[in-house]
Amino acid sequence: MSKKYYLLTLFIFSLFLFSHNSRAQTFKPIFEDGEGRTSIIAPLGFLGVNTENSSIRFQYFYSKSGELNPKIPAEIKRNRFYWGVDVAGSAAGGLSNLFSYGSFTPGTSASLFLGHRSLLFPALDKEGAPVLHGKNEVAIEDWLTFRVGGQVANYTLYDATLPFANQVFSEKFRGYLTQLAYNILISGATSIGVSWDVARVNNIDDLTPVQFRQQTIIPDPSGQITRIFEREVNAYSGGYESYIQNTYSLDAVHYFTPASNINYALHAYGRLKHTADRPVYRAGLGFYLFPQSKIAGGVFVESGDLTNEISATPQLSKRIDMGLTVKFILPGLGVPSP
Amino acid sequence: MAKTYKVQVELSTDATLQLFKLEGYPMALTRTLDNVYRLSIHDFPIDGELDYYVHCTGWNNTSWSLKILVDDKDVTPESIKGVIEKGYSAVRGAIKF
Numbered sequence: 001m002s003k004k005y006y007l008l009t010l011f012i013f014s015l016f017l018f019s020h021n022s023r024a025q026t027f028k029p030i031f032e033d034g035e036g037r038t039s040i041i042a043p044l045g046f047l048g049v050n051t052e053n054s055s056i057r058f059q060y061f062y063s064k065s066g067e068l069n070p071k072i073p074a075e076i077k078r079n080r081f082y083w084g085v086d087v088a089g090s091a092a093g094g095l096s097n098l099f100s101y102g103s104f105t106p107g108t109s110a111s112l113f114l115g116h117r118s119l120l121f122p123a124l125d126k127e128g129a130p131v132l133h134g135k136n137e138v139a140i141e142d143w144l145t146f147r148v149g150g151q152v153a154n155y156t157l158y159d160a161t162l163p164f165a166n167q168v169f170s171e172k173f174r175g176y177l178t179q180l181a182y183n184i185l186i187s188g189a190t191s192i193g194v195s196w197d198v199a200r201v202n203n204i205d206d207l208t209p210v211q212f213r214q215q216t217i218i219p220d221p222s223g224q225i226t227r228i229f230e231r232e233v234n235a236y237s238g239g240y241e242s243y244i245q246n247t248y249s250l251d252a253v254h255y256f257t258p259a260s261n262i263n264y265a266l267h268a269y270g271r272l273k274h275t276a277d278r279p280v281y282r283a284g285l286g287f288y289l290f291p292q293s294k295i296a297g298g299v300f301v302e303s304g305d306l307t308n309e310i311s312a313t314p315q316l317s318k319r320i321d322m323g324l325t326v327k328f329i330l331p332g333l334g335v336p337s338p
Numbered sequence: 339m340a341k342t343y344k345v346q347v348e349l350s351t352d353a354t355l356q357l358f359k360l361e362g363y364p365m366a367l368t369r370t371l372d373n374v375y376r377l378s379i380h381d382f383p384i385d386g387e388l389d390y391y392v393h394c395t396g397w398n399n400t401s402w403s404l405k406i407l408v409d410d411k412d413v414t415p416e417s418i419k420g421v422i423e424k425g426y427s428a429v430r431g432a433i434k435f
Contacts, residue, residue: 128357139425188425
């Protein structure tokens with residue numbers, strides 16, 4: 001646990017060292033829940049950590065700039081498509097477990113994004129002037145993003161009920177994710193995202209981490225010497241399973257922008273997860289800070305099982321988790337532009 | 339035939355510049371490390387007043403300021419300023435010089 005926070009502090013500190021140039025004060029869609037899931041996806045690149053699911057994530061977006069119409073020089077031809085990649089490493093059981101004996105252990109995932117901006121609300125007209133909406137004449141931007149991804153992970157599992165020789169075994173997990181997310185930014189201050197995703201997931205987060213030493217004793221044929229080899233094994237105990245899950249997500253963010261050096265935002269979210277049996281609700285609240293640097297981040301509190309469908313803990317207050325996410329904004333990687 | 343001038347533009351802002359126009363034409367500005375968007379252009383035809391257009395987006399309350407030099411003379415002794423509200427700031431104007 002302490003090692004995890006030590007790594008995080010080191011990460012944040014190293015990012016601060018490199019974060020003094022850019023101060024771009026624009027929409028930063030960096031909000032996520034304890035599983036790293038979000039429906040607020042807009043083209044912006046970042047490098048980030050999330051302590052709740054112990055993941056490191058790199059996201060990069062690319063979009064082509066608008067061009068002038070060769071026939072009418074005052075007109076702009078927008079290219080509304082963008083694409084992106086996302087690579088994440090996660091470790092059930094702490095960031096410090098991400099690398100074990102020098103080899104990368106559990107959970108590596110990668111995704112591809114294809115997106116379209118200004119799907120329902122043209123943010124700019126042909127001459128590049130803002131298109132305003134409603135009585136209050138506010139600017140509205142929107143993004144539709146389609147995401148496909150895969151995940152590979154290897155887990156060491158421990159089952160005490162099996163014969164001794166088979167008690168420790170490894171399980172390969174091959175997962176996938178398909179997500180469709182729609183995101184809207186109203187008046188530069190309120191952002192709402194909805195998404196649906198279907199994924200093959202597993203229950204590794206619900207299993208109990210166990211740690212033990214395994215000894216191999218090799219006696220010398222003469223009976224004089226005995227060599228004892230010792231190895232530390234980190235495993236998970238419990239019934240491991242993988243299944244298909246449909247998730248419906250709703251995210252709402254309101255940005256507060258006092259004319260000072262720090263902007264902040266409140267994030268509320270809800271998830272409805274459908275598996276073969278009962279629906280599970282996840283909900284949480286986040287508070288994010290955006291200082292005038294490339295660093296931004298926030299804390300969130302959430303309940304992974306709001307209505308106590310699958311949890312063994314009946315008390316709601318004991319089913320509430322807290323997480324921290326910090327993102328290093330990669331400047332120029334998809335800051336919204338025509 | 340409009341007379342031509344050397345024109346230099348400096349637009350300072352933390353926001354994202356969506357579009358900048360001079361005399362009705364979209365112009366490409368280069369963002370330098372000090373967060374200033376710059377342009378230097380020779381033989382630019384100006385017909386009477388110099389028309390400009392600035393469109394920025396970003397956090398609300400983020401400001402921008404525009405400075406223009408024509409033939410090395412500052413024609414905006416008081417910088418033209420704007421601030422983002424409701425998600426955008428779009429300002430059109432003309433400078434006499």
